[in-house]
Amino acid sequence: MPLERFFLLDTTLREGEQFATARFTSAQRLAVAEALDAVGVEYIELTSPAASPQSARDLETIAGRGLRARVVTHVRCHPDDARLAVECGAQGVNLLYATSEPLRRASHGRDLDQIIAEAEVVIGYLRQHNVEIRFSAEDTFRTDLPALLRVYQAVAAMGVHRIGLADTVGIATPRQVYDVVARVRAAVGCDIEFHGHNDAGCAIANAFCALEAGATHIDVTVLGIGERNGIASLSGMIARLATLDPSLVARYDLERLPDLDRMVADLVGVPVPFDAPISSPFAFHHKAGLHTKAVLRDPRSYEVLDPALFGRNRTVAVAHRLVGWHAVAERARELGIYLSETAARQAAARIKALGDEHELDSTTVDEILYEFAE
Numbered sequence: 001m002p003l004e005r006f007f008l009l010d011t012t013l014r015e016g017e018q019f020a021t022a023r024f025t026s027a028q029r030l031a032v033a034e035a036l037d038a039v040g041v042e043y044i045e046l047t048s049p050a051a052s053p054q055s056a057r058d059l060e061t062i063a064g065r066g067l068r069a070r071v072v073t074h075v076r077c078h079p080d081d082a083r084l085a086v087e088c089g090a091q092g093v094n095l096l097y098a099t100s101e102p103l104r105r106a107s108h109g110r111d112l113d114q115i116i117a118e119a120e121v122v123i124g125y126l127r128q129h130n131v132e133i134r135f136s137a138e139d140t141f142r143t144d145l146p147a148l149l150r151v152y153q154a155v156a157a158m159g160v161h162r163i164g165l166a167d168t169v170g171i172a173t174p175r176q177v178y179d180v181v182a183r184v185r186a187a188v189g190c191d192i193e194f195h196g197h198n199d200a201g202c203a204i205a206n207a208f209c210a211l212e213a214g215a216t217h218i219d220v221t222v223l224g225i226g227e228r229n230g231i232a233s234l235s236g237m238i239a240r241l242a243t244l245d246p247s248l249v250a251r252y253d254l255e256r257l258p259d260l261d262r263m264v265a266d267l268v269g270v271p272v273p274f275d276a277p278i279s280s281p282f283a284f285h286h287k288a289g290l291h292t293k294a295v296l297r298d299p300r301s302y303e304v305l306d307p308a309l310f311g312r313n314r315t316v317a318v319a320h321r322l323v324g325w326h327a328v329a330e331r332a333r334e335l336g337i338y339l340s341e342t343a344a345r346q347a348a349a350r351i352k353a354l355g356d357e358h359e360l361d362s363t364t365v366d367e368i369l370y371e372f373a374e
């Protein structure tokens, strides 16, 4: 059954470098690779060594570092690039060839027979070297299914370890991903990788459906950074899986995720997004009275993820006019003050009235609580 055997391939150092504000120095590339390795992702994908001389040197350094993760590089399906990848010591080579009609026209102009013939040369070369080989059809979801299956079956017969499905333009729907992956799953025996962009906000949902349909490898980046608005995020994918069953992600060092997200956010000069699963400053923050009442009684009422799993704490907001008396009483307890229910209700009423007048801060609220102390 799917979900039991899956691998995360982090491509922050390839797809992530394609993010508008990303430019990692060699030292930063190494630091990101080591941080990813410490979290425990199974694969780390690096920019093609053909991209620039420093990219080739960085691949050599990181692939030679003895990380637990497999270090793979992402290259065009071209003999020169494949050779360079092998020479730099990559442990895996992720080949890419555009198969959709719009991209074939705008990009390389080859037909399917030519694509398959060129793939055979490159895959034949790589098979003589000790590397994991993946072949991905760029823009999979705008490629017609018979053409797609033909390409995948051809490269599977050439002995690739994995084929890749890429939602390059972020157009696929979760159901479509499920259906296409299931069709591909039935047609080839090798592993299946999914790479999904977030243009329509479906990257994580699509990646999850791919897993449900039998994909084995999911591409992610830290915070989801990548071309345009990026792909599925590492923390998002982990959150998605952990809500089903924390044991699915128990092999990762989850407490490192918030730091890793902050580190990459700093490197590319953005804040950790407010809607980032796990790492958002507000991911475990509760505000409205109804929510705080229930969550203080039983965290599972409004939390599907235990913040402690990720080394985070729950926070309960009191300095606002939506506050409820339970939250007020809890804040008083934190301050070492005892408030009866009546006093807590009165304090809450005062906070609400003040909150109608202006913004509140926690110092003001604490002062009110001290006033009501018995």
Ligand code: HCA
Residues within 6 Å of the ligand: 015, 018, 074, 094, 095, 096, 136, 137, 138, 139, 164, 165, 166, 167, 168, 169, 195, 197, 227
């Ligand atoms: C791109 C390439 C890619 C490749 C994905 C893959 C995409 O930058 O256009 O190798 O599977 O989204 O198609 O990132």
Ligand code: CU
Residues within 6 Å of the ligand: 015, 168, 195, 197, 226, 227, 231
């Ligand atoms: Cu991509």
